[in-house]
Amino acid sequence: MANSVTQEYMQIPAVTRAYTTACVLTTAAVQLEFITPFQLYFNPELILKKYQVWRLITNFLFFGPLGFSFLFNMIFLYRYCRMLEEGSFRGRTADFVYMFLFGGVLMTLFGLFANLFFLGQAFTIMLVYVWSRRNPYVRMNFFGLLNFQAPFLPWVLMGFSLLLGNSIVIDLLGIAVGHIYYFLEDVFPNQPGGRKLLATPGIFRVLFDMPQEDPNYTPLPEDQSGISRNGQGPDDAGQGQNDEDLQGEEN
Structure with a gap:
């Protein structure tokens, strides 16, 4: 059982595995009172004057205490981060990490003026936005109540946040940064000039x-006996969307 869980965990793409694990461990540390949110939130004054530079990262790792909001954010973060890494960024880990850095820096700059304390939710919306624009024809289903195409997903999530009584500023920030990245990476290079x-x-x-x-590279030819011409044995290593449900199942 333990080996199976370990294997499943290690099959998660590296960037998705690292980020979601860091988020879960940060939340667990807060729940166990090893640290407090006051040590994690984004505070430019403490960063610049007290050199608490870890806040530049930890504010992206805390999504609030355990509860519905935390689980909701973790599901979306894991799902769309993984689909991006296994989809349009497959075999391009460096580009994916660079997108993380670009989005994080841009959100931090906006955070200086918007007085935001935690940016993890905005980062999740950014990932959702980029995925949705790169998969425009995928049909989505929101809890069995609403059907729409993928590009509307970030806006549906923002509306859901509004219904829950949350501020939509953080969602708008994620959408804005996601659009800037998408425009610079996918749209502008294909325009005339x-x-x-x-x-x-x-x-x-x-x-x-x-x-x-x-x-x-061309492998050495083998004779009929299966022995390569360099005298060693042959290499026996083998080589070897329609609707989606936002509750984690694909139809």
């Missing part, structure tokens, strides 16, 4: 991308 502005730094590719196989 446009060009790619978000070039992933080479150091990111060195750190996060797996080395690719040489396309010019």
Whole structure:
């Protein structure tokens, strides 16, 4: 049982696994009173004057105490972060990490003027927005009550937050940053006279991308006995959407 759980956990893409784990562990630490939210929230004055630079990261990791809101955010964060990493960012881990950095920096700059304390929900909405724009023809179903196409999903979530009595400023921030990234990455480079502005730094590719196989590599031929010409045995390693339900099931 433990091995099965471990295997399932390790099959989660690396960036999604790291971020969701950090969020869960941060919430658990608060629940167990090892730390308090006051040590985590975004405070420019404490960052600049007290050098509490960890707040630049921890404000993206705390989604509130255990409860419906936390579970709701975790489900959406895990689901759409993973679908992005396994979809349009498949094999492009460096580009995915760079999107995280770009979104985080932009939200932090906006947070300076909007007096926001925690930006994790905005970051989740950004991921949802980018996924929805890259999958415009996917049909969605919101708790069996509302059917719509994927690009409307961020707005539906914002409306849901409004119904729950929450401020929509954080949702609007996530949508705005998501749109800026989508425009710069997917729209502007394809316009007449446009060009790619978000070039992933080479150091990111060195750190996060797996080395690719040489396309010019040709394996040594094998004779009928199955022994390669270098005298070693052959390599026996094998090589080997329609509607979606927002409750976690795909139809």
